[in-house]
Amino acid sequence: MLNRIIARVTDRFLGLPLAEGPAPEVVKGLRIPMPDGVHLIADRYVPAGMRSGPVVLIRTPYGRGMPIGKLLGETFARHGLQVVVQSVRGTFGSEGEFRPFHTEREDGLATAEWLRAQPWCDGRLGTAGPSYLGHTQWAIGPYLDPPLEAMCLAVTSSEFATMFYPGGGFATDNLVSWTATIARQEERFAGLPNPRQQRRTRQAMAHLPMSGADVASVGRQVQFLQDVAAHAEPGDDYWAICDHTDQVAGLTVPVTMSTGWYDLFIRRQLLDFRLLQDAGRGPRITVGPWAHSDLGGIRALMQDQISFLTAQFSGNHTELHRAPVRIFLQQAGSWLDFDHWPPPATATPMHLRPVGGLGEAVTGTAAPTPFTYDPADPTPAVGGPLLTGETKQKDNSAVEARDDVLVFTGEPLAAELDVIGDVSATVHVRTELGDADVYVRLCDVDTAGVSRNVTDGILRLRPGVPAADEDGIVRVEVELDPTAYRFRRGHRLRVQVAGGAFPRFARNHGTGEPVTSAVAGKPNRFEVFHDETRPSQVVLPIFTP
Incomplete structure (x- = not known):
């Protein structure tokens, strides 16, 4: 009788027809x-x-x-x-x-x-x-x-x-989380919440070198993490x-x-x-x-x-x-x-502008905007598509207040704006070190000024890849995750540019040393260009019903 009651409750919770018989x-x-x-x-x-x-x-x-x-x-x-x-x-x-x-x-x-x-x-x-x-x-x-x-x-x-x-x-956060899961899943009581183990796993994400994160998390080596770090x-x-x-x-x-x-x-x-x-x-x-x-x-x-x-x-x-x-x-x-993905949409560039602006038109000539990424104090990640922990949309205010995050914000929207499809970014950047990450995030800023993430992406640069021009400037193409999102009237679009998002993505040490063994790092100065010659932008698929 109890099993039948559980089955009926399960079907109701799942939105399924009640199974009879x-x-x-x-x-x-x-x-x-x-x-x-x-x-x-x-x-x-x-x-x-x-x-x-x-x-x-x-x-x-x-x-x-x-x-x-x-x-x-x-x-x-x-x-x-x-x-x-x-x-x-x-x-x-x-x-x-x-x-x-x-x-x-x-x-x-x-x-x-x-x-x-x-x-x-x-x-x-x-x-x-x-x-x-x-x-x-x-x-x-x-x-x-x-x-x-x-x-x-x-x-x-x-x-x-x-x-x-x-x-x-x-992908430090997801890989260390999954490593801890598969390493402990057959232990007694492994299926029950374990805040102590969760804290230990999160702390292990910062372990250097990365090849030791498994021991730091669960007390022993796990072959999977060794494999993903080594390759x-x-x-x-x-x-x-x-x-x-x-x-x-x-x-x-x-x-x-x-x-x-x-x-x-x-x-x-x-x-x-x-x-x-x-x-x-x-x-x-x-x-x-x-x-x-x-x-x-x-x-x-x-x-x-x-x-x-x-x-x-x-x-x-x-x-x-x-x-x-x-x-x-x-x-x-x-x-x-829809009959197809993605649905028909108008690819609309939103250009990064001087002094933190964002809009469809490019603004003349302007000096690049600098920031410095320090692997000893890596730019933190907030929300997003994570396996565990704080996922989805979160308040980005604390991250956007940091000196190592550039913020470009548009004017309040006069009407609702639907973005449906693939999102991409082009960022013209010069870095002091050849090894660097370019992280781009699109956010929705509400009428109270709270900035929440919508979608993002990252690209790791290595010396000569992508190739720099004669001034040492690299055209970086970043693919953001696809989305379907309505920006409401009165809200503003915001684009973040940073050198990382840790521990979701491993910190870039700037040394070229493999992630499995890197320990020491170097601060890396970035310059982001946003003028008519080098128009950094995010391209949005604007959907019109």
Whole structure:
């Protein structure tokens, strides 16, 4: 009786139809053999009365009985989907060593072959799940023959290295956070809140050298962090094994996606969608006002994936008749439907002006604006697309008051301004040291003067890359995350330019030393140019209904 009550409460919370009938059967501890003799452990969730049918494969490093695995398995099965939840190699009873991203293709393909040979599987397979569970889908989706019936991809992308090394830097906050999670997740009580461990992990983000952040956080080396730190330099193809970008356009599997504007994979997932869309594959996507693990995003992915899988397996696509693109327009409180991403918009440059101005026109000639970035006191990060901690929009006032942050602010808007699509920046900069980071953030300043972040991006400069002109000035092209955002009447647009955002991105020591071993650093003087010859600007996709 208690389980039935919990199931009904769960369905209501997730916005799903209340499942009727007997509870699903759970068959635990399936041992699935891999070609190298290792066995991976899985649990099978069977809808009441089903003898044989299609299977939804969910491969997770986070534990079959832990919240995400159990939620997906039980809820999907309650709604008529047979599910196999498998612990990936080296996690939660599965044999072998867990080397994230490096064995998921071989293990996933072997698992699919085994499932199709079982009498309770009719040969049809679909995949589901968010984040790393999405990576395990991309690891097999383009390569499986016969192909999958469906792929359900939430807060994920076809390649992860961009998330490890955004703009050529190092994603300290996200990588150290995830390292601590996977290192401790099988310890007793690991699923409970642990403020002491959270503080220790955040303090470890400042540890120098970066290769010691794992020991500082959890008391021992974790191979994943050692790998990402050791392979952070340009030209290293260590992570090529988890890059499936070249396979996206050729994917013939029906695909549904969901993500949020403050998810760390938003840029790459929308690129995946565009590649599928441009190839005529007919994907669909939902983008809401969420960060990576928001409850609203979890509700959306459950509704999206259950409806999509049910339709693909049953052949009844009636419920799939919706616009391919459904996005939430932030600060407007409304959902918009489009046939394509991005929707038609007018690319409008907003130029950085002398004395902190911002506007569509370039202002004559002006001396560059200087600031100094000091790795001993790195410019702090505030909010944004983080895996844990203070995510999404935050008050940027304290950061904008610092001497190492340039602020360019526009006039109050005479009317609402909708920005929907890809945002980019061009900054003409000269740095004292060849090794430097250029960080650009777009903010929304309300009528009370509070500045809140909307989107941002970073690019790491190295000596000669990009090349400087005869005056030592570099034209820096920074890609910001895409967004859908309404700037309200009376609000002002603001652009920040800085030399970093720590610990979201690793500090730039200015020495060229690899991130894995760098300890000492040098202050770096920047000059940002904003005149007719070198017009620094942010380009906004202005949407007009």
